[in-house]
Amino acid sequence: MSELKTKENDADVYAFIDAYANTEQKKSDSYELIKLMTLVTGEPPRMWGTSIIGFGKYHYKSERSSQEGDWPIIGFSPRKTALSLYVFTGLEEHESMLTDLGKFKKGKACIYVKKLSDIDVTVLEKLMRFTVDFMKRTYGVN
Template identity: 35%
Template sequence: MKPTGDDVLGLIARCRSAVRRRDAENLTSLMQQLTGRTPQTWGTIIGFGSCSYRYPTGTTGDCPILSFAPRASATTIYLLDGVEAHTAALSRLGEHSTGVGCVYIPDLDRIDLDVLRGILTRSLAWAESGGDERIQLAVTG
């Protein structure tokens, strides 16, 4: 995956749902504040910073350090360290669902933003420290 260079504000403006647009604006601000990095589009994903990854299998690639995507039914927040690393915090988050490395939030107004901030801060620190035995990371931007 590589940054596509599309307009972040344009991507947000194209969201059909007013809730998704509002949430994308709020998450862009929050993630920019936490990372100190400028948002970039990675296709339909809004990412902050970049890193190279390597799995024990030898699979390699590039991805944002923190990112989200405003999807039709929910905003998807991607966590490089996976959701299992945040089980306790997620139990206090509010209305959401999860995948292996994703948190799906239908409405930011229905979650505890301080809990989300903590999850994102811990995930960012994990990524910036180089990952672990599951995935090795090298911050590139």
């Protein structure tokens, strides 16, 4: 079994944003996401790997492979082309929660937005709270 490369570490979240976010808009949006995700989770921001900011964590074991490890409950990354928001379960039955979100693209369990003003942040907060509750129930996180 290969070891996960993306792990929680002690790198400075704010220094990462200042160095990595390629526009002032992404920096500003990143600071807003930190406030919102801290409020929703009650957890401080932590770096995961070299480019993900995560909040809280859970331990998973894949049913399809022998892979297991820790991962943030929710998080984001200010990537070059968009903000990657790790705030969605990816489950088909949760798709309806995205209806009123606004302008975004969706990956399997990730949402991509160009800027926060493209989406309804109230809906984003609701989605995050649902995801946090789901992850806590599913993985027994306190």
